[in-house]
Amino acid sequence: MKPTIGFIGTGVMGKSMAHRLLEAGYDVHTYTRTASKAKELLQNGAIWQGSVKELAKQTDVIITMVGYPRDVEEVYFGTNGLIENALKGSILIDMTTSSPDLAKKIAEKAKEKELHAIDAPVSGGDIGARNGKLSIMVGGENHTVDQVMPIFKELGQNYVWQGPAGAGQFTKMCNQIAIASTMIGVTEALVYAEKAGLDPNIVLESISGGAAGSWSLSHLTPRVIRRDFSPGFFIKHFIKDMTIAIESAEEMGIDLPGLKLAKELYEELARNGEENSGTQALYKYYV
Structure with missing residues (x-):
């Protein structure tokens, strides 16, 4: 069975990435602070969740594609964040370009909660996102990365494991x-x-x-x-x-x-x- 995917952040690139996962047959739940940005995805079958917390409790693999490191921190930490609310065993994939140190911190905190975290920033812009030809730079535990390779294959044509947490961001x-x-x-x-x-x-x-x-x-x-x-x-x-x-x-x-x-x-x-x-x-x- 394909995992249920949560997708947070549907901007220029995130929207196209989530759309590709829908086309590949994944159940995609989405949340974004500006609800109107998710309208097209919802029309194509995505399921809206009203908060990060609600999304975390409904999904197995959660992808984040937000703007700045401060946005990543807001999504992952705190009582309403992913780490406090994701189901045990869930895989958290941050595809935002962010700080290597923050990626390491997320991985450490996730492990304490029996979660798995991957940093997987991308390159290729809006064209690459639309066409599934992104380059994906992956950091995290190798066995966890192997589990989500089918997802990466839908999003990119070049997906390379670089090493432990933070290596993707570096x-x-x-x-x-x-x-x-x-x-x-x-x-x-x-x-x-x-x-x-x-x-x-x-x-x-x-x-x-x-x-x-x-x-x-x-x-x-x-x-x-x-x-x-x-x-x-x-x-x-x-x-x-x-x-x-x-x-x-x-x-x-x-x-x-x-x-x-x-x-x-x-x-x-x-x-x-x-x-x-x-x-x-x-x-x-x-x-």
């Missing part, structure tokens, strides 16, 4: 560090092409298959060319991720100047009202 920080500097290069290349009088679509065709190729170049540059700055991933959430990565790096005694520069550029965009735009809106810094 790996996601590597992902975000790589993307941060890449976005600067991708954006500057596009601005340069346009200023040189080149057709950006033809330039993209030439360079995306060579050494400059990247997911960001292939998927986000076409959006910029169309002047589509809608969020596949919010700038405000990217700033959050870069902050976590910088703090984590500092704890390890590492200086990451490229990451710090990217964060400064995105923070300036946020101050100019672009916090809810997609990360490709970095283009607006240059024009």
Whole structure:
């Protein structure tokens, strides 16, 4: 039998992820602070629960995909949180990009309550979520991870166990560090092409298959060319991720100047009202 899934957080990516699980035949219960965000899922068969506590008592595997570490803490801890109310033996999967230290804390507290916790942040944006092609970076006990691999297979095409609790989040920080500097290069290349009088679509065709190729170049540059700055991933959430990565790096005694520069550029965009735009809106810094 397939486990009953609880899904908390139905934003840009969470909604598509929960929808894929419904299509795969799972019973999905959902809760989100803004009920209207779950409307489409409910119309497609998801079951609404009025609180985290109610959802926890009805499900076997609970997936969270919320915004910030503080949101993760609110969902997992306290008298109305998942750890106090989930059924014994339940598996808790946090797919939010959050702090590695918080992931470790959740795993420790969950174990005290005879629960199992996995940190499994994702990469791939709204496109990857819709198409079930996310990259899933997994931390937690190996035998627990094995139990939920069928779920990961519905959500992603690349799901890799990285190690114990927190390892998934550390790996996601590597992902975000790589993307941060890449976005600067991708954006500057596009601005340069346009200023040189080149057709950006033809330039993209030439360079995306060579050494400059990247997911960001292939998927986000076409959006910029169309002047589509809608969020596949919010700038405000990217700033959050870069902050976590910088703090984590500092704890390890590492200086990451490229990451710090990217964060400064995105923070300036946020101050100019672009916090809810997609990360490709970095283009607006240059024009």
